[in-house]
Amino acid sequence: MVHDPALAIRNVTKRFGDFTAVDGLTLDVQVGTCLGLLGPNGAGKTTLMRMITGQTGLNGGSISVMNFDVTSQSRQARSILGVCPQQDNMDDQQTARENLALWAALCRVPRSRRKQVVADALETAQLADRSHERVTNLSGGMRRRLLLGRAFINSPKLVLLDEPTVGLDPQVRSDLWLMIDRVRRSGVTVVMSTHYIEEAERLADDIAIVNHGRIIARGTPQELRERHAGLEAVEYFGPTDVLDEIAAKAANAGLKSRRAGLSISVLGVEKVSSELLASLGRHSRRPTNLEDVFVLLTGEALDG
Amino acid sequence: MARFDFRSLPAIWTRELIIFKRYWPGVTFTAILEPLVFLFAIGLGVGAFVDEIDGMKYVVFVGTGAVATAVLFSSVFPGMYNTFIARVFQKVYDGILSTPTTTAELMVGEATWISARTAVYGSVPMLATIPFGLSPRWSMLLVPFTCFISALGLTFLGQYISGVVKVIDSFSYFQSALLTPLLFVSGTYFPISGLPDWFGTVSNVNPVYHCIELVRDSCFGTLSWSSMWNVLALGMFAVITGTLSIRTMTKRLIT
Ligand SMILES: Nc1ncnc2c1ncn2[C@@H]1O[C@H](COP(=O)(O)OP(=O)(O)OP(=O)(O)O)[C@@H](O)[C@H]1O
Ligand SMILES: [Mg+2]
Numbered sequence A: 001m002v003h004d005p006a007l008a009i010r011n012v013t014k015r016f017g018d019f020t021a022v023d024g025l026t027l028d029v030q031v032g033t034c035l036g037l038l039g040p041n042g043a044g045k046t047t048l049m050r051m052i053t054g055q056t057g058l059n060g061g062s063i064s065v066m067n068f069d070v071t072s073q074s075r076q077a078r079s080i081l082g083v084c085p086q087q088d089n090m091d092d093q094q095t096a097r098e099n100l101a102l103w104a105a106l107c108r109v110p111r112s113r114r115k116q117v118v119a120d121a122l123e124t125a126q127l128a129d130r131s132h133e134r135v136t137n138l139s140g141g142m143r144r145r146l147l148l149g150r151a152f153i154n155s156p157k158l159v160l161l162d163e164p165t166v167g168l169d170p171q172v173r174s175d176l177w178l179m180i181d182r183v184r185r186s187g188v189t190v191v192m193s194t195h196y197i198e199e200a201e202r203l204a205d206d207i208a209i210v211n212h213g214r215i216i217a218r219g220t221p222q223e224l225r226e227r228h229a230g231l232e233a234v235e236y237f238g239p240t241d242v243l244d245e246i247a248a249k250a251a252n253a254g255l256k257s258r259r260a261g262l263s264i265s266v267l268g269v270e271k272v273s274s275e276l277l278a279s280l281g282r283h284s285r286r287p288t289n290l291e292d293v294f295v296l297l298t299g300e301a302l303d304g
Numbered sequence B: 001m002a003r004f005d006f007r008s009l010p011a012i013w014t015r016e017l018i019i020f021k022r023y024w025p026g027v028t029f030t031a032i033l034e035p036l037v038f039l040f041a042i043g044l045g046v047g048a049f050v051d052e053i054d055g056m057k058y059v060v061f062v063g064t065g066a067v068a069t070a071v072l073f074s075s076v077f078p079g080m081y082n083t084f085i086a087r088v089f090q091k092v093y094d095g096i097l098s099t100p101t102t103t104a105e106l107m108v109g110e111a112t113w114i115s116a117r118t119a120v121y122g123s124v125p126m127l128a129t130i131p132f133g134l135s136p137r138w139s140m141l142l143v144p145f146t147c148f149i150s151a152l153g154l155t156f157l158g159q160y161i162s163g164v165v166k167v168i169d170s171f172s173y174f175q176s177a178l179l180t181p182l183l184f185v186s187g188t189y190f191p192i193s194g195l196p197d198w199f200g201t202v203s204n205v206n207p208v209y210h211c212i213e214l215v216r217d218s219c220f221g222t223l224s225w226s227s228m229w230n231v232l233a234l235g236m237f238a239v240i241t242g243t244l245s246i247r248t249m250t251k252r253l254i255t
Helices: A045-052 A074-079 A096-106 A111-124 A140-151 A170-185 A197-203 A221-228 A240-252 A274-280 A290-298 B006-048 B058-089 B092-096 B103-132 B138-164 B168-184 B197-203 B207-220 B227-253
Strands: A007-016 A019-029 A034-038 A060-065 A081-084 A158-162 A189-194 A206-211 A214-219 A232-237 A257-260 A263-267 A284-287
Touching: A007 A045, A019 A045, A019 A060, A019 A206, A019 A214, A034 A197, A045 A060, A045 A158, A045 A189, A074 A081, A081 A140, A096 A111, A096 A140, A096 B006, A111 A140, A140 A158, A140 A170, A170 A189, A170 A197, A189 A197, A197 A290, A206 A221, A206 A290, A214 A221, A214 A290, A221 A290, A232 A240, A240 A257, A240 A263, A240 A274, A257 A290, A263 A290, B006 B058, B006 B103, B058 B092, B058 B103, B058 B138, B058 B168, B058 B207, B058 B227, B092 B227, B103 B138, B103 B227, B138 B168, B138 B207, B138 B227, B168 B207, B207 B227
Parallel strands: A034 A189, A034 A206, A081 A158, A158 A189
Antiparallel strands: A007 A019, A007 A060, A206 A214, A232 A263, A232 A284, A257 A263
């Protein structure tokens, strides 16, 4: 049986003056899946998310959330959305509990259930013992957990997470991954933008790579790797001129390569002999990864 | 444009209530103190030289006028500053608009809250004038309502100004070029009849004037059918500034 997608984005365009931030973008996200949006700074990820919440207008195309059109039925769409914005917008001077209670009210959680959902969210965010602390006194990681807990408070059908773990230490990040994984497993559809390859690989069933406001590749991490980077890569280290030479030779042999500082990765090497690779110098072999795909397609390195 | 849904308002009030619970002493102190200073300094100070105006003790004249001062200060300023801070510095409005709330509901929610508060603050100078010779009467109970509808339009005006300026420092232009004249050409401290005739005409577009007229008529028992014109004017003012506020804030908040 074929379901309507949870999120259907059709040929959507957004211009800011002369600048086109989102450029005829089309994207479907199936119910119950987690989509990772990978893209360099300025690719249009946040703009796309704001279009879904009706906070940025469309210059063309259409978007629907569970069949609610975001232009004509924005309120209905927002009532089933959960949002974790890139830029923290909590009320600093209010406590964690007050922020959540306010959110429950704004999201029209029935009055009789508010106390419970607030308690649950505090539990999820592991902030039950800090619930009376003003947000301004919470650490960056705690704030982020609260922001994420807030996004789930209305039992949304689709959650939008805009770089949910940006700028956090690995411990906090893996706490947040647990939170995200839990909602994902409960069948909620997730759209998550990120700069962290590991985050995408751990959480996303499906990846869309965005650049200049367009989707330039789409598939499971496995598919993307095989399609664009092959199965295996070898890495060479050395001074720039040596690396230049290796790049040229690899290209001659029909192989793609990518540079990162003082190393070069030659991709899809399962297709060539190990003698050829050895002739280029000492190297180490590894499976290809999403980062290879990302850099090949966008020409930009990722942080993290 | 989504239809206005009144069910969005309680959540907006909830937020304001939480903030108010924390800051009410400061907010209340300034809201009440300023008009009282005017009342005593001008009412008693000038009152020592001016005995009566329009047949009433000067201090009573100013005391009832100070109601409008309180209304202006406790509506326009929160409309300007709170709205600017929540939108620009805290980004709180950005968050609220990702929930099923519209810009119109957000602005109306904020304005009704501030106006309700102003209904209380505005009545204080009136009460403070009673010991100086203002005799209590039942129609004074209408004063909080007058304060509320006056504050509604003025708060919307404040919100509109906050959407027009780029930086918070620009508020001082509006303060001196718009708010001060509104206050002085309204009949707070001296009757407009003392000014050239055309001031009388101009004052009809001044909400503070209509507010004072209604307050004095309620306090002195002189309400009449013509008071309806004052009510209507305040209502029209609120509709116009409310529309301006919602339009401007939508432009600022929805990119
Ligand atoms: N309100 C706006 N006015 C003008 N330009 C804008 C506006 N919002 C976004 N842009 C531009 O649109 C482009 C896409 O921005 P967006 O924030 O969507 O990128 P992003 O993919 O989220 O980037 P990042 O990874 O840095 O968060 C950028 O070039 C940005 O400068
Ligand atoms: Mg972004």
